[in-house]
Amino acid sequence: MGQWPTRTPTGAPPPDATPRRRRRRRLGGSLRGVLSIAAGSASGQLLLVLAAPVLARLYGPADFGLFAVLATLAATVGAVAAGRFELAVPLPELDREAHDLALVGLVAALGTALVGTVVVAVARDEIAALFDHPALGTWLWLTPWTAAAMAAVQVLNQLAIRYRRYAAIGRRNFLQSVATLLTQLGVGAIGLRSGGLALGLGAGHLVGALSLLPGARLRTADPPPEQPRRRMWRVAVRHRRFPLLLAPAGLLNVLGLQLPVLLIAYYYGAEVAGWFGLAQRMLAMPVALIGTAIAQVYLAELSQAARTGGGNAAALFLRTSRHLGMIAAAGVLLIGFGAPWAFAIAFGHEWTTSGAYAQALAVYVAAQFVGSPVSQTLIVFGRQNLQLAWDAGRALLVGAAVAGTALSGASALAAVWAFGLSAAVAYGASWLLSLYVVTRARRHAPPANAEPEPLTLTGGR
Template identity: 75%
Template structure:
């Protein structure tokens, strides 16, 4: 809600070109942040021992720090070339923020997973509030100081850092009596035990975030910074309801699904269908509202220079609804150990949305046509994600029932 209330203020403080530069910086930071922790955070809710979960948190934070240092070294050599790639020389002065913002994003993800494990939902709510508040205060303050290009990116970095710091108290909750001198060995053993996460899910996570972020870079490349700004601002506004509801549901769903998978009893499939139905009841009318009611309000709320963003809203209405449902349930494949299937879906979505935008641009299509191509292709990909998750969770229920039948006495098995 804070983001929604502040959007008209930011729209009048920053131009579409400023938002275009922020779209590039934010996309680079988000993409790198998705894999900066080695994806070890996805394993945090799964171990039975709390000590192992805390070791995974430590490994993820160390990986994020290493990523930030390595990214800084790369930028010292290739900062100018990266800025020139998008025809925005002004970016070179702010690219240094990218690896450290990525590290902060990764830290939030790692610590948030620990909070999910302990079902510390009030702490997650406070983190959301502090993170959004710090982001907006920094962006508004930077705008007042005249930091047009980097002010939005600076706010993103500060907000993520504040969000991570707000979750740090949860690190004190530990079990076990590991000796200090064996701590590094424990971390190493934990990293080796869960090596499938960086080996399979790091590429998958990179492809996953590129499936949403690469079109921003492609639109900036083909249509310029102003169009990228309109597109990025539209995504920012539409991401508010998805973040407000979808992220909260996804975090609770992950905790409950992980527990259902550990305890068995066939509850996972019922939980998946229940959450799908509830999200669908919100997503369907939400898509109609976005398509017909939101576009006329864009010019009145955000100003005349954002009228183009109003037309982009209609192109992304179906995608927003599909994302609300699909992304909230996407952890299903991870919980049931289907990392390979998740990787295949990530590859497919990336190829689909990138091809949709590139073919439209290279064939002479307008920027609006490219946005429509992205929205429809991404919505189709989320539909496929739901079908894959449904197949996996129902297959797991069938295997569990079959196993119980094999273990039951013959008379009981016959009666079933």
């Protein structure tokens, strides 16, 4: 027999008995999760920003140039090192299948590191000669292992998201930044400067991965239904679309951001790459922090609007774009007028060129700040085909702009301007694509009194 619901002495139902209060508790938990993640990220990024002047005096432009090449190669490989299986970890209903996916991703990352080590052992001199930087050959072995650590962080982070371990994610963000900074400062202080920045990057991601292991629940008390290797193979085959379809898309996406760094290092040398790398690093930190927070709120609200038919999505898109545009306009003015002066004071006169490069990147950073958060519109409304086409187009556009400028004999500053303007055009196109999709969704939205159709995220016309 069923039981009557318990009541308080006043006759009111207990706090957990009403759906409204249960929803309020879930909302409160989500808000605390976002705040935990944001607090860890903000604290870590603030430490890196504050320590940047010290690092700029410990390491020279050539050291930053070597770091830019190594970090770019590691980020490119790391984006696909786990086979993109990490994206599938939150999806399965059964925890065991999610654990198997995480193990498959970790094994793929280890395999990528081993294969990369063999490639580096065979071709490191040729790669160093390609960028005309002899020290690159000495430190190139870091690339595959840093990429594997990056992939491990992605896999374990997705597992933490599955179990709503938001505090652990925030703690990982902070510990990763602290480990990176302490290693870079310590190695630089003892005089091992050519690869110190790259060592710090690898150490930071290793600490980040290790910090997520406690509570990852990779082992369960239930007896496995079959041999682990066979089980992992079966789950990898079942989710094969992730490495087959999403790995190329992820590679295109990261190349659109990282390819210009490699091209500038190739055509203009390590010192120019160092100036360019510091300018990118200082502009990216605050933009990524603010943009990520806005993007999370926009994604939540847009998903809700899409589930109810998409009628309010266009208004949300335009309102968010307007707010982002106001902040971006202020940033353009600040960077455009104050970057060279600010870089010279903060980092020393040898870094004044970085300030000039920051000026050249100001329009691009503003366009990215507006276009990147609202680009999630394409995914929410199932237009992954447009997203993939845009990723490919951006990589081709910025690569051709930098390479064409360099081959014409123009200066490094002209190449940075070419990258900045071409990337700004790409993000402008992304914004227009999102506007088209969200406007089309509004035209096809059901009447206010109609029953909303379920949202489909896997397709689109």
